């Protein structure tokens with residue numbers, strides 16, 4: 001299906017190019033090509049919540065925010081969930097709610113993802129609980145400031161461990177089970193992991209690292225014919241408590257809803273998509289501009305923020 005889409009898109013663009021150059025068959029071909037392109041871009045593959053029924057899913061960073069909402073969606077769909085974060089009391093509440101919502105089973109493990117042993121232990125726990133794994137959702141992030149880069153190299157090291165290395169460690173441990181089940185890895189990233197956004201230099205570095213690692217790994221899995229999908233989720237501003245606390249004074253528009261965002265992440269993973277852009281236009285359009293007019297995009301990005309509200313130290 002994906003190959004067909006790409007081939008059709010390529011063919012359509014070629015037709016458009018030649019028609020416009022030669023002025024031939026414009027009246028017939030252009031509407032036809034338009035229809036084909038509209039089909040390619042807007043037709044949605046079918047998602048059915050039943051796809052997640054009975055599936056065994058790990059969600060990291062699920063005590064609050066988007067991760068918490070993903071746990072609730074998965075619970076409603078009848079999945080088994082194992083959630084992680086540092087705060088035990090919050091995790092316990094999310095587990096209780098998951099069971100009320102219909103989860104096939106719900107467990108948690110708490111601890112900091114600075115510790116690679118925890119990353120590995122969570123995957124071992126899934127093996128112990130369920131004997132296998134269908135979906136690994138990597139979502140947690142460590143605390144990050146929204147301000148001019150302060151020169152703190154240790155902060156970047158710590159953030160790389162939490163936001164990047166622990167994702168790699170969990171993936172390494174989970175791959176044997178995911179290979180067996182033909183499962184999926186969902187990596188939650190950000191617009192700040194694809195384009196340069198001011199005031200998030202350390203965070204941005206960790207999210208760009210995820211793109212490099214997981215996009216390369218995806219290629220290797222395809223070459224080796226291993227049926228494990230990797231979905232990189234590129235998110236714009238989402239109205240979670242943490243994001244609102246951190247950036248509401250600089251944003252000109254409200255964030256997108258975390259509940260819808262969480263559902264889109266699960267949907268794109270279940271459909272084994274390569275990348276998700278959410279909210280679509282706020283993320284996709286800047287990415288299309290990025291390689292053609294980078295300076296223009298840089299200035300659009302700066303102008304979209306109330307930079308004057310960021311304290312200069």
Ligand SMILES: NC(=O)C1=CN([C@@H]2O[C@H](COP(=O)(O)OP(=O)(O)OC[C@H]3O[C@@H](n4cnc5c(N)ncnc54)[C@H](OP(=O)(O)O)[C@@H]3O)[C@@H](O)[C@H]2O)C=CC1
Nearest residue numbers: 061062063065066085086087112113190235238240242243
């Ligand atoms: N909100 C937004 O605007 C955007 C979010 N994203 C991405 O979405 C994902 C979720 O973001 P969001 O829901 O806003 O984040 P939240 O701050 O709401 O949630 C972060 C989660 O990670 C956990 N966590 C924090 N520190 C650690 C740690 N050291 N070890 C283990 N777990 C930890 C938190 O729980 P606890 O404190 O109990 O450990 C919490 O469960 C992230 O990957 C983020 O990069 C991307 C773009 C925009």
Ligand SMILES: C[C@H](CCC(=O)O)[C@H]1CC[C@H]2[C@@H]3C(=O)C[C@@H]4C[C@H](O)CC[C@]4(C)[C@H]3CC[C@]12C
Nearest residue numbers: 190191192197200236237242243246247301304
């Ligand atoms: C300001 C950015 C959007 C600018 C634009 O639309 O032009 C936001 C896009 C992604 C956001 C950050 C993010 O990826 C999540 C972090 C999570 C924490 O909860 C704190 C906030 C974030 C640093 C958040 C900040 C705004 C964005 C960079």
